[in-house]
Structure formats: C-alpha cells, structure tokens
Amino acid sequence: MGRLVRGLAGGGAFRVIAADTTDVVEEARRRHRLSPTATAALGRALTGAALLAFLLSKTPRERVTLKIEGDGPLGHLVAEAGVDGRVRGYVGRPEADLPPNERGKLDVGGLIGKGELRVMRSLPNGEIYDSSVPLVSGEVAEDLAHYLLKSEQIPSAVLLGVRVAPEGEVEAAGGLVVQVMPGAPEEAVDRLEENLRAVPGFSGLLKERGLLGAVGAVLAGLGFEKLGAESGLPPELPLAFRCRCDREKARQALRFFPPEELRKMAEEGGTEVVCRWCGEVYRFGPEELRSLGGEPAG
Numbered sequence: 535m536g537r538l539v540r541g542l543a544g545g546g547a548f549r550v551i552a553a554d555t556t557d558v559v560e561e562a563r564r565r566h567r568l569s570p571t572a573t574a575a576l577g578r579a580l581t582g583a584a585l586l587a588f589l590l591s592k593t594p595r596e597r598v599t600l601k602i603e604g605d606g607p608l609g610h611l612v613a614e615a616g617v618d619g620r621v622r623g624y625v626g627r628p629e630a631d632l633p634p635n636e637r638g639k640l641d642v643g644g645l646i647g648k649g650e651l652r653v654m655r656s657l658p659n660g661e662i663y664d665s666s667v668p669l670v671s672g673e674v675a676e677d678l679a680h681y682l683l684k685s686e687q688i689p690s691a692v693l694l695g696v697r698v699a700p701e702g703e704v705e706a707a708g709g710l711v712v713q714v715m716p717g718a719p720e721e722a723v724d725r726l727e728e729n730l731r732a733v734p735g736f737s738g739l740l741k742e743r744g745l746l747g748a749v750g751a752v753l754a755g756l757g758f759e760k761l762g763a764e765s766g767l768p769p770e771l772p773l774a775f776r777c778r779c780d781r782e783k784a785r786q787a788l789r790f791f792p793p794e795e796l797r798k799m800a801e802e803g804g805t806e807v808v809c810r811w812c813g814e815v816y817r818f819g820p821e822e823l824r825s826l827g828g829e830p831a832g
C-alpha cells in the first residue's frame with residue numbers, strides 16, 4: 535500500500551505533501567507491462583496526480599487528472615488520483631523505451647517528448663476545471679511545478695522519483711511538493727533551495743530512509759511537522775492503484791455494438807473487454823452476448 539503524509543515546515547512558510555507510491559507504481563507496471571522508462575514516466579505522473587489531488591482539493595470527493603500529450607515514443611499519458619487515495623493511469627505505448635540519458639538516468643523527457651500538460655480537476659458537483667500549459671522538459675516534476683505556478687499561482691518545488699531495478703521491478707517511487715506560502719521568509723526559501731540542490735533524488739532517499747526520512751532530508755533545518763487530525767483528514771492516507779471499472783460497466787460498453795456484431799462475437803466463442811485504465815480483462819461468453827441483443831428477442 536502506498537501512503538501520503540501532509541505537514542508544514544519553516545514555521546508555516548511551507549506546506550508539504552509527500553507520498554511513497556512504490557506499490558502503486560509497481561502495480562501499474564505489472565498491469566500495463568510497462569517498459570522501465572515507461573514505468574518511470576507513468577510512475578512520476580501517478581505520484582504527481584496524487585500530490586496535486588491533495589494540494590488542490592477543497593472537498594473530500596475531488597479528483598485530479600493529468601493528461602500529457604507529447605510527441606515522443608510513449609504517446610499520450612493519463613494519470614488520475616482522488617482524495618479517496620485511489621490512483622490509476624495508462625500510457626499510449628507501454629512497451630516504448632529509450633536508452634538512459636547522458637546523466638545515466640531513465641530518459642523520461644525523451645520518451646514523453648515535447649507537447650502539453652493538461653490538468654483537470656473534477657469537483658463533486660460534476661464541474662471540471664481544465665487548464666493546459668506547454669511541457670517544460672517532459673520530466674514531469676518540472677512540468678507540474680510550472681503548471682502550479684502559471685495556472686494556480688502556487689509557487690512550489692516538486693520532486694518525483696521512480697527507481698527501477700535491472701529486472702524491471704519498482705524499487706522505490708514517490709515524491710513531494712513543497713508549496714511556498716505567501717510571506718515566507720527569504721532565508722527559509724534560500725535554505726529550501728539549497729537543500730533541493732543537495733538532494734540526490736527522491737527515490738534514492740526514499741529507499742534509504744523511508745518516507746519521513748526522505749521528507750526530513752529535503753526539509754533539513756526547516757523543521758517539518760506532520761499535520762494531524764486537526765486538518766480534518768487523517769495524518770497518513772493510504773494510496774492504492776485502484777480503478778473504477780467493473781464487470782457491469784464492461785457489459786454496458788458492449789451494448790454500443792450493433793446486434794450483428796454481438797452475434798458474430800458469440801459465434802466466435804465470446805469476446806473480451808479490456809479496461810484501458812487498469813488493463814483488467816472482462817470475458818463474455820456466447821450466452822451473455824446473445825442476451826445483450828445478439829439474438830432476436832422471443
């Protein structure tokens with residue numbers, strides 16, 4: 535299970551949201567059979583969506599969806615997270631991969647390419663706030679920081695990291711967003727910038743020190759305090775890769791096919807509906823297809 539913590543630092547100068555999404559990203563990798571670089575790309579976006587959901591939401595039933603349309607080999611990328619701790623997402627070409635970049639890191643920027651980041655916030659009343667910014671680097675963290683500043687007027691630092699083992703498994707994944715509050719003292723901001731320059735990368739810190747240890751390292755000297763129940767939410771929230779699909783929704787999707795198509799599927803012995811969000815496969819046999827309209831009534 536992934537987890538998310540929230541808190542304050544610098545005596546209220548900073549609002550902090552941090553997440554360990556190792557299990558969430560590993561589940562995404564397994565479900566979509568993602569290449570190592572695609573794992574890092576989607577993993578960063580899933581983590582970013584979870585952080586933004588908690589940063590931007592004002593009520594407990596909101597969701598944030600990130601859509602990245604880049605011109606790189608990955609194709610499109612979609613990541614969604616809700617304040618209920620459910621995270622899901624997919625990419626256009628899960629098998630796409632690239633050699634490491636010149637710094638020896640997984641080349642997420644190259645895999646995503648140039649394009650646009652679109653952020654949609656779904657409110658419980660069905661309203662959707664939608665805004666887009668051009669991608670800065672395609673490395674996701676920088677792109678989200680740029681979005682927060684340009685579209686939400688929230689100056690922030692965003693760190694996202696996914697470490698993939700040579701066999702492809704996710705060793706550590708997570709991230710943090712530090713929102714600089716209005717009136718934050720300059721020396722606190724300087725210290726934060728200094729710390730950010732010094733940290734080697736969030737996934738490495740997470741693997742070595744755990745979530746609170748990693749947050750403590752990024753905010754060294756700035757006194758991180760975890761927020762508790764006084765904020766109206768529990769101090770730690772579980773995060774999980776969990777889709778909203780089910781067999782009934784898949785069955786409803788089949789209703790869009792004309793009767794002759796359904797009959798053909800039935801004659802071929804059945805069909806499968808695959809959820810693009812999570813890769814779940816729902817199988818429908820000839821009987822059920824006929825009952826959906828594949829056979830004339832009566």
Ligand SMILES: [Zn+2]
Nearest residue numbers: 777779809812
């Ligand atoms: Zn699904």
